[in-house]
Amino acid sequence: MWGGRFAGGPSAVMREINASIPFDKALWRQDITASQAHVAMLAAQGIVSAEDAETITGGLDRVAAEYEADGVPEDWDLEDIHMTVEARLTELVGPVAGRLHTARSRNDQVATDFRLWVREALDRADAGLAALQHALVARADEHAASIMPGFTHLQTAQPVTLGHHLMAYYEMIRRDRSRLADARARMNESPLGSAALAGTGFPIDREATAQALGFDGPTRNSLDAVSDRDFALDYLMAAAQCSLHLSRLAEEFVIWASQPFGFVRLPDALSTGSSIMPQKKNPDAAELVRGHAGRIVGAATALMVTMKGLPLAYSKDMQDDKPPVFEAAGLIDLSIAAMTGMVADATFQTGRMRQAAELGYATATDLADWLVTEADIPFREAHHITGAAVKLAEQRGLALDALPLEDLQAIDARIDARVFDALSVDASVAARASYGGTAPEQVRAQVQRAKADLESKT
Secondary structure, three states: OOOOOOOOOOHHHHHHHHHHHOOOOOOOHHHHHHHHHHHHHHOOOOOOOHHHHHHHHHHHHHHHHHHHHHHOOOOHHOOOOOHHHHHHHHHHHHHHHHHHHHHOOHHHHHHHHHHHHHHHHHHHHHHHHHHHHHHHHHHHOOEEEEEEEEOOOOOOEEEEHHHHHHHHHHHHHHHHHHHHHHHHHHHHHEEEOOOOOOOOOOOOOOOHHHHHHHOOEOOOOHHHHHHHHHHHHHHHHHHHHHHHHHHHHHHHHHHHOOHHHHEOOOOHHEEEHOOOOOOEEEOOHHHHHHHHHHHHHHHHHHHHHHOOOOOOOOOHHHHHHHHHHHHHHHHHHHHHHHHHHHHHHOHHHOOHHHHHHOOOOOOOHHHHHHHHHHHOOOHHHHEEEEEEHHHHHHHHHHOOHHHHHHHHHHHOOOOOOHHHHHHHHHHHHHHHOOOOOOHHHHHHHHHHHHHHHHHHHH
């Protein structure tokens, strides 16, 4: 490729550091698709003959069939997927293959291929997250009234319903999908036709190639088009944020599946055993999802650092843009699938959850609220009275609503029998009927809204 300018070939070190074919061969479908759109436009504009365009298109079809059947060969002397495709095309159709590169550069070629690949990754992640949302909604509907302890600082706080807890993750995923949609809308412009950096003198039709490739239109500035990797960063940022949510959900399953909690039995298909301890059922899938989040965040950081100081336009540093994106895409897709299966197939131990809520003094706030509303006691004083009641219940090993009335009245004489209407976990969750609250009626309403939203997007 460089014979016209260089007297000698590259050194072994240069050959190895320069070759990107080991990883950018993943772009072969996008490269061939973009090349077919490009040559069709060249023919329509009279830049190449219809006969040559037909020959090139047929040759590209043959290359695609070969790669589909046998994979992409790695010849490091050809450096990248673009030259690999062109070299094989030349072997198949002869010198006419050289007309394919008219009015384009590898700079706009890779920018186009990479955008097409990232767009597919965005769509794939969105579809996976939609499936996760469906699983969350289905289980939330099933457990709209199943009581469990709600936590702050991983300490029992107030009783909530399992449905409410699961719908919290539905909301996180809803935001993740909105970030993916924003990234997709922003990146859907075609760089093809920007050439090396300045555009081209050939009378090309960039609108035609943009339309053929499913873009909303061509990019507006050739310098920006070939040097921009915002679309990859947007994808990585959305994937990183999503991975944090998946990691939090995974962590909850890890904790809940432990024997001291016993809130859930994980599906066998997403668990492993121990090589030495026969009783073990390890939450390895959840732990790996938790671990993958670090790698995905690392991928986003890696590309940000690569891009942070590059002058316009293209620099070879940008060859390193694809490995972190490819790695993150594989990890996020796998993580989404794992957590979807876990949510759908886990067995929630609702009896144990309810017991933990009852024994964790989760209704202490309800006692304080009752003292405020029914006994007209200032909240700070009510807080102190409630603390004394919790201390007594803890000493007796009883739930708050199991304390005898006379014991409660010994703490404060203003307490009467009506207090027991507020101290059960059922009464507590039923009272939280504000919009977005944990009351079963509110959870069911949110589930119905979510179902309608998912149906409209489908």
